[in-house]
Amino acid sequence: MSDVEEAITQAHRNEWARVVASLAKRFGDLDIAEESAAEAFAAAVERWPADGVPPNPGAWLTTTANRKAIDRIRRENKRDDKQKEAQMSYDEPPEPLGVIDDERLRLIFTCCHPALAMETRVALTLRLVGGLTVPEIARAFLVQETAMGQRITRAKAKIKAARIPYRVPAAEDLPSRMSGVLAVLFLVFNEGYLATGPDTDPVRQDLTAEAIRLTRLIRALLPEDGEVAGLLALMLLTEARRTARVSQTGELVALDEQDRGAWDTAMIAEGHDLVRERLATRVPPGRYQILAAINAVHTSARDIRDTDWSQVVALYDQLARIDRSPIVALNRAIAVAELDGPDVALAIVDGLGDKLSAYHLFHATRADLLRRQGRSEESRAAYDAAIELAGNTAEVAYLTRRRAQLC
Template sequence: MTATHVQQALTRAHHDEWARVVATLTRRFGDLDLAEEAAAEAFATAVEHWPADGVPPNPGAWLTTTANRKAIDRIRREHKRDGKQKEAQMSFGTPPEPPGPVDDDRLRLIFTCCHPALATETRVALTLRMVGGLTVAEIARAFLVQESTMGQRITRAKTKIKAARVPYRVPSAADLPARVPGVLAVLFLIYNEGYLATGPDTDPVRHDLTAEAIRLTRLLRDLLPQDGEVAGLLALMLLTEARSAARLSPDGELIALGEQDRTAWDQAQIAEGHRLVRERLATGEAPGRYQLLAAINAVHTSAPTVADTDWSQVLALYDQLARLDRSRIVALNRAIAVAELDGPQAALALVDALADDLTTYHAYHATRADLLRRLGRGQQSRTAYDRSIALAGNTAEAAHLTRRRDQLARPDEAVAE
């Protein structure tokens, strides 16, 4: 087996098995720090041994067994040094928490990481690290903070979970409604990181993360079949994932929605997503954020061409969403719909009003660049594209923005603005 094949196997194993190994160890030992460190040691051992010994037939089982041994060795060393034999016996002798309504280690791990004792942003960051397997650097970019700050946040979260003896289980049915919103936020961010992965050395799309987010959301849907926001998030993911095969060009450039080959969309996923949206509409209940986002995507995926898109319906849905979520990003996306109905000048005024809050957000500059391009203001559009390219964390998106910028007339070719 070549070194390239071994490296590919290691990468695939990390993508596929990280969450499972960490979750299994957490269930056994009840310690997130120990689980993460032992998992990391197991992967380091794989890096050392697999090139010489070959990739094992079942990499996940190999990694789990190795990580268990590493965890046990660490416990024995630490407790022998500290003289805490009683605690060591408790670590091995305490029966695991009852499984709860759904018996899945990774789902239990998510609920542990999303415990109300933690701040919302900490719950998301911790789960992205422990379940999603993202690096601290990747999570820091998602939150627009320094890597050291994010590392300290995750460390404090694990310490708090250990000190508070947060149980490693799926909450009871009575406790679930208060716990679900944090879990949905985590799953959505995991999906987004896979859909537009960040980092210069990262694949622009991480199908392992999008697939894991969808799998866990399906589990949550089975657990809470009447929860509209769980159904809405699943529909949103499916309708977004359905377009994944058409999102990248052969040379790795992002293809905008209006330029995609719609015959390449996954019709089965679209049909399932539409069915979920219709089911929620039929209940007559007021939709939440994820249901509205799913409905917007249902409009887009219903149109045979971009010209057939019902932009008035899209705008009406964004108006509803803006009443629930007053974030600047929602306002930015609403402005894109305004551009299709009222023209780029009207939309540009809305976008420019968001400047103070979104100057570090690449999509803000990309939206401005496109609106300025449509208005014939080439040099200003070029400047906005440059800013967006500099801020974009996804290589495919940066390639798309670069091509759009390079299609603009050069300054010495353009008429005076």
């Protein structure tokens, strides 16, 4: 990748959400915001190789996107008032970076409006705020790319038709939108924790850091919300392991092979404090609090052999009662394998095949369990399926090595 290509890629990661939020605030239209931002990045791809990377790529993109938006409004010739307002600000400098927090928060809450179905809220926000591509979002939901694209298009049309305001809701309205907001932040973090596409870095710290920052912002709004605290704890305990998760050769490092001395002890301490804080309330925990507790068990063990697998399975049992997702069942089976052996776990995993056949980690889990049973040929076939479905280059490298180690 050339220096210019690297600069464009980095600008997309750092500036996409800011540019979209700025345009949405100025023009009040999410369609125009996203399309004009996309045109600005396309212009960068065309012009920066010839003209050089500008001193301030973010300001260049914002200015270009604003001009693209104004041109689009002129062509549509439908919004006279907005055109006059836009023309007045045509030559204004871009807004200072200090307003990014408010803009992103406003855009998150707009997209997570209760008038939209929950999955639609999450998908739309991942696209506009998280900057994730439609294929990345489709993989997060385990659906076809075309179906996800249609879902996002319909969501933007509904926001426009219902004239949903672009603003942070009043304090009393926050709880009705919080579940969608937390789901968005969780999925943005997950895409950074282990990117699903082959054309990005295997681990995207830009996304994990942004998800943590925004979750801290939400916690400041609702300090007593247990699920906000749980999600922050989950992110911190997961992010603490980041530097140990990919080897210097670009291969994913499984939990049992990680150098635990490389984990971030400050993040782990903060995450454990949040988990203990929630336990002390004796309020029944929600999904994110239970996931944080599971990660607290993992990060409390000095060695993989010290992991309290019975506690992990018990926590997954508790989680399964409130979240019947097949992903939860799959993760529980992995813990069951450590407690009761691969035979018991494989029976659970095989029962999930009709729901998770397109999910690479389903096949990767089966491959490992079959390997532990000494069923090498079946394990090899399962590894083949996992490798074919996996997009993350570090995961592919890890699965390929494990397959090669079979007898």
